[in-house]
Amino acid sequence: MDSLFSLFQGFSIASSGLNILYCLLGVTVGMLVGVLPGLGPVTATALLLPITYKLDSIPAIIMLSGIYYGSMYGGTITSVLINVPGEGASVVTCFDGHEMAKQGRAGTALGVAGIGSFIGGTISIIGLTLIGPPLASFALKFGPPEFFAIMFFGLVLVVGLMGKSLIRGLIAAVFGLTLSMIGMDPVSGVVRFTFGQPHLMDGLDFVTIAMGLFGISDILLGYEEAHKKNTITKLGKLLPEKHEIPNTLKAIGRGTGLGFITGLIPGANSVIPTVLSYAIEKKLAKDPTRFGKGAVEGVAGPETANNAYCGAALIPLFTLGIPTSPAIAVLFGAFVMHGLTPGPMLFQQNPDLVWAVIASMFIGNLILLIFNLPLVGMWGKVALIPPKIMYPAIAVISALGAYAVSGSVWHVTVMTIFGVIGYFLKKLDIPMAPIVLTFVLGKLLENSLLQSLIYFKGNMLGFFKRPISGTVLAISIILLIGSILSVVMDKRKVLAEDIEA
Numbered sequence: 001m002d003s004l005f006s007l008f009q010g011f012s013i014a015s016s017g018l019n020i021l022y023c024l025l026g027v028t029v030g031m032l033v034g035v036l037p038g039l040g041p042v043t044a045t046a047l048l049l050p051i052t053y054k055l056d057s058i059p060a061i062i063m064l065s066g067i068y069y070g071s072m073y074g075g076t077i078t079s080v081l082i083n084v085p086g087e088g089a090s091v092v093t094c095f096d097g098h099e100m101a102k103q104g105r106a107g108t109a110l111g112v113a114g115i116g117s118f119i120g121g122t123i124s125i126i127g128l129t130l131i132g133p134p135l136a137s138f139a140l141k142f143g144p145p146e147f148f149a150i151m152f153f154g155l156v157l158v159v160g161l162m163g164k165s166l167i168r169g170l171i172a173a174v175f176g177l178t179l180s181m182i183g184m185d186p187v188s189g190v191v192r193f194t195f196g197q198p199h200l201m202d203g204l205d206f207v208t209i210a211m212g213l214f215g216i217s218d219i220l221l222g223y224e225e226a227h228k229k230n231t232i233t234k235l236g237k238l239l240p241e242k243h244e245i246p247n248t249l250k251a252i253g254r255g256t257g258l259g260f261i262t263g264l265i266p267g268a269n270s271v272i273p274t275v276l277s278y279a280i281e282k283k284l285a286k287d288p289t290r291f292g293k294g295a296v297e298g299v300a301g302p303e304t305a306n307n308a309y310c311g312a313a314l315i316p317l318f319t320l321g322i323p324t325s326p327a328i329a330v331l332f333g334a335f336v337m338h339g340l341t342p343g344p345m346l347f348q349q350n351p352d353l354v355w356a357v358i359a360s361m362f363i364g365n366l367i368l369l370i371f372n373l374p375l376v377g378m379w380g381k382v383a384l385i386p387p388k389i390m391y392p393a394i395a396v397i398s399a400l401g402a403y404a405v406s407g408s409v410w411h412v413t414v415m416t417i418f419g420v421i422g423y424f425l426k427k428l429d430i431p432m433a434p435i436v437l438t439f440v441l442g443k444l445l446e447n448s449l450l451q452s453l454i455y456f457k458g459n460m461l462g463f464f465k466r467p468i469s470g471t472v473l474a475i476s477i478i479l480l481i482g483s484i485l486s487v488v489m490d491k492r493k494v495l496a497e498d499i500e501a
Contacts (some may be wrong), residue, residue, distance in 0.1 A: 001190070007129055010355025014062065020355065022059040026066020026130060027364045031371055032075020033067070041071040041327040044212035048400055049092045049334055057338040058353050062360040064334050068327055069121060069310045069361065072270065073368045076113045076303055080106055090306070092274045094182050096298030107237050109299050116252045116304035116374030124260050124311025129358055131315055133347055142344065144451035145463050149472035150320060151445050155438060156476045172434035179204055180442025199410050208415040208441065210330055213432050215398050215421020219391045221426060244296045251281050251297040255304030270325065273305035274489060311361065316482025317342050318354060321444070326432065328441045
């Protein structure tokens with residue numbers, strides 16, 4: 001009952017004229033960026049983070065959250081109409097969504113995706129409302145050892161789940177941790193890795209790094225990989241055929257549960273539930289051969305899982321202060337930028353903000369449902385903007401955003417440098433996600449480790465003498481060893497097959 005009362009108070013704040021405007025602006029910009037091929041929620045949130053500097057914390061977080069889940073919706077449109085996923089989670093939608101479009105059923109593909117996204121997103125927000133407060137209350141019992149163990153667990157899962165190679169994931173994670181150590185040591189005050197550059201005394205700015213690694217690198221790759229796609233101009237009706245409705249509803253139900261559970265796992269990303277959902281729907285189908293040829297369930301399930309994941313992924317952020325994905329890491333940076341600390345105290349110290357943001361997500365999902373049904377034709381035209389016009393405009397906006405961080409060309413230079421670094425890392429197939437996550441968590445991880453070691457008088461075994469931290473660290477070590485052994489065994493298997501051949 002307390003949660004429902006708090007939610008009603010949140011609605012009273014979120015439904016004020018100014019906050020409604022920022023919610024509408026956020027989901028509109030999110031849809032717009034999501035529709036642009038190659039740009040997803042991470043890029044959208046990172047590029048537009050600087051414009052919230054001078055806003056109050058509540059409208060700023062409401063707008064950035066709207067950009068985050070709005071871009072998830074937008075990526076579907078390009079997948080269906082031009083067979084180009086707007087972001088990673090929409091890749092699976094191309095399999096059947098574009099096939100439906102070629103059959104004159106683009107409207108149906110976008111319709112079931114919009115309805116499924118609305119249902120999955122709304123139910124996940126209800127889960128956030130019900131689970132968030134009790135989980136935050138439980139987390140209040142945590143001390144520095146427990147927070148270190150949980151963050152370490154998250155980092156282990158990030159390395160294990162992000163990217164195709166454990167080695168590349170480790171390289172990315174170490175790179176991110178190294179970047180987080182630049183500047184002044186939090187305990188001794190010793191200056192590290194500044195190379196005499198005064199701009200680095202306070203460390204690197206998260207906003208400019210994120211804009212470079214995701215935004216500028218995507219622009220460079222976009223220019224390189226730009227090519228023409230077959231476009232669809234006929235949408236057709238929005239709702240599926242009568243005989244398709246039962247299977248569609250079942251796919252939406254399964255996608256909701258799968259996406260919500262995946263969102264709670266640190267290190268998982270929105271691609272995982274979409275791939276799993278597609279695999280499950282194909283396995284449960286009476287005629288699996290329909291998949292890849294325009295099966296409605298192949299669109300409804302993954303798209304629902306995608307948006308159910310979005311709401312659930314905010315639960316670890318709001319309750320434990322752990323960003324579970326790159327996009328959530330950018331939101332984490334936005335909280336810190338506005339003087340807020342995500343974690344168990346957030347519900348107690350900033351209840352108005354938390355419940356206003358949660359309430360705004362209900363409102364934003366309703367707005368997006370409207371955008372995705374009657375207005376879907378308008379968004380489809382945005383997907384056809386030529387890259388030679390789109391990418392220079394994004395580059396200019398990015399440069400202005402980086403300059404707005406402190407009114408210094410230094411941040412524009414840093415953004416450009418990390419844009420080039422991100423371009424080459426992507427060419428080498430080194431994942432960006434571990435870099436962002438470890439950079440964001442690096443200082444927090446270091447602080448909790450140092451505080452714990454001071455408490456334990458330097459004895460590392462102290463972590464294992466506390467039930468929660470000891471259990472979580474043991475699980476983390478087992479997972480890490482298991483991942484390493486799995487990689488070694490796979491390489492041996494491949495080597496043995498090569499020898500036999």
